[in-house]
Amino acid sequence: MSTSWTIYVVVLTLVTIAALLWLLLSNARARPEQSKAGNTTGHVWDEDLVELNNPLPRWWLWLFILTVMFALGYLVLYPGLGNFAGTLGWTSDKAADAELAETNARLESLYAGFRDRPLEQLAHDPAAVKVGRNVFANNCAACHGSDARGAKGYPNLVDEDSLYGADGDTMLASVLQGRHGVMPPLGATLPGNGMDEVANYVLALSGQAHDATLAAAGKPKFEGICAACHGADGKGNRALGAPNLTDDVWLYGGDLATIRETIEKGRGGVMPAWEPIIGTDRARLAVAWLLSQRAPAASGTGDAR
Ligand code: HEC
Ligand code: HEC
Numbered sequence: 001m002s003t004s005w006t007i008y009v010v011v012l013t014l015v016t017i018a019a020l021l022w023l024l025l026s027n028a029r030a031r032p033e034q035s036k037a038g039n040t041t042g043h044v045w046d047e048d049l050v051e052l053n054n055p056l057p058r059w060w061l062w063l064f065i066l067t068v069m070f071a072l073g074y075l076v077l078y079p080g081l082g083n084f085a086g087t088l089g090w091t092s093d094k095a096a097d098a099e100l101a102e103t104n105a106r107l108e109s110l111y112a113g114f115r116d117r118p119l120e121q122l123a124h125d126p127a128a129v130k131v132g133r134n135v136f137a138n139n140c141a142a143c144h145g146s147d148a149r150g151a152k153g154y155p156n157l158v159d160e161d162s163l164y165g166a167d168g169d170t171m172l173a174s175v176l177q178g179r180h181g182v183m184p185p186l187g188a189t190l191p192g193n194g195m196d197e198v199a200n201y202v203l204a205l206s207g208q209a210h211d212a213t214l215a216a217a218g219k220p221k222f223e224g225i226c227a228a229c230h231g232a233d234g235k236g237n238r239a240l241g242a243p244n245l246t247d248d249v250w251l252y253g254g255d256l257a258t259i260r261e262t263i264e265k266g267r268g269g270v271m272p273a274w275e276p277i278i279g280t281d282r283a284r285l286a287v288a289w290l291l292s293q294r295a296p297a298a299s300g301t302g303d304a305r
Contacts, residue, residue, distance in 0.1 A: 006082030013081060017068060024064050028055050111281035114288075119168030122288035132289030135282045139274065148290055152252060153269055158293040161249040163241040168291055170238075175283045178273030181241040185266035189225055198222050199259040205234040205246045206254055241269075 001009075041051040056064075078086040085091075114128050122128040137146060143154045150156035155163055157171075163181060164174050190198060193214070201218030203210035223232055229242040236244035243251055251269070252262055274283050 001083050003083075006084075009082040010084070013075070017071060021065075021068055024056075024061070024068075028061050111285075114285060115281060119172065119284060119288055119291060122285065123168075123291035125288075128285055129289050129292045132285035132287070132292075135278065135286040136289050139278055139282075140286060148293060153267075155251055155269075156249070157290050159249060161244065161247060163236075163238065163243055163251070165238050166294075168287055171287045171290060172284060174271060175287060176273065176275040176280065179241055179269075179271040181267065181269040183229070183242070183262065183267040185264060186225060187264035190221060190263065193217070194221055195260055195263050198226065198263060199256055202234070202245050202259050203254075203256060206248060207246075208254065 039052055039054065041053045043051045055061075075081050075084075076086070077088045078090050080086070110131070114122055114125075114131075117125075117128075122132075136144075136148065140148070144150050144157055145154070148157040149159070155161075160166075162170075164170055164179060187195060196211075197214045197218030198221050199218070200210045200214035201216075201222050204212075204215040222230075222234070226234075229240050230236055230245055231242075234245040236242045243249075248254065250258075252258055252267060278286075
């Protein structure tokens with residue numbers, strides 16, 4: 001708040017309180033001339049019904065004075081008068097921090113029990129999975145979906161396919177440090193029919209209907225430009241997060257138009273780093289929940305897959 005606003009607020013508040021106090025006290029005394037005149041306001045209804053003009057009862061007056069004193073005391077102790085912080089130094093930030101610290105202390109004992117156990121083991125612990133599921137719902141579902149099955153540009157986290165690796169430790173690294181998949185725009189490197197040729201080759205790689213002539217012309221171009229990241233066989237590279245192009249799992253889409261768009265404009269999916277936001281304990285439990293969603297049904301024979 002700027003200084004002029006502060007002055008405005010302080011003056012307005014104090015003047016209002018002073019004015020109310022004056023009004024209260026000036027009305028509290030009975031006026032001598034009125035008590036002489038029978039102490040009525042002079043209003044008469046129904047011939048003999050008069051309105052008395054007595055001062056407020058004492059206890060009522062004191063109640064008002066106490067509320068004014070409370071207000072003044074409050075304004076001295078707590079922030080309320082413009083930029084004046086109050087003598088207690090209370091702030092809503094500090095109050096929230098204290099609450100958070102208390103919650104964290106309570107959760108600490110909960111997390112401590114999970115901390116030293118391997119992710120794959122936590123995935124079979126119903127208590128861990130339950131907490132992990134809440135962590136996921138609160139932090140991850142907005143992008144990956146509440147069932148973790150993803151959406152366009154946001155990977156499915158419970159299928160067989162994975163950009164960076166689907167074992168617990170790699171997933172945890174994805175979560176803690178974040179990921180940024182970088183596919184540069186390559187339209188300019190594929191003049192003429194180039195983009196159609198390579199796109200048809202990608203269709204062929206993934207076993208979809210394609211134009212064989214275009215795809216054959218696209219193969220050497222794929223090997224020259226795309227194989228560096230997606231591999232000569234198109235099966236992708238987990239170190240770079242370059243997707244496997246030979247399966248039927250698509251991050252952005254496997255139809256000709258979408259593949260062309262990917263090649264022309266590039267892609268850059270960003271997964272935020274979660275370590276600074278939720279910490280390692282919560283991240284591990286979220287990953288445990290993801291693993292549990294992928295594991296064969298607990299009641300099954302154990303080798304359902
Ligand atoms: C703002 C959206 C967003 C949120 C929120 C988000 N993610 Fe992601 N996540 C992504 C994107 C986008 C990718 C893919 C990055 C890429 O394209 O390289 C990704 C990738 C991942 C991967 C790697 C997947 C793979 O195939 O290797 C994991 C694991 C993951 N996220 C887990 C989580 C968890 C757990 C949370 C919650 C703590 C979370 N994500 C929250 C957007 C998000
Ligand atoms: C510098 C490395 C790099 C090069 C070169 C590259 N890509 Fe990619 N490509 C990626 C990455 C990383 C992604 C994932 C982007 C993301 O996570 O947002 C990707 C995504 C794609 C996708 C989307 C797949 C899906 O599941 O929707 C297609 C299709 C694709 N690339 C095709 C190609 C083709 C064709 C070429 C050559 C013309 C090529 N890429 C060259 C790194 C590369």
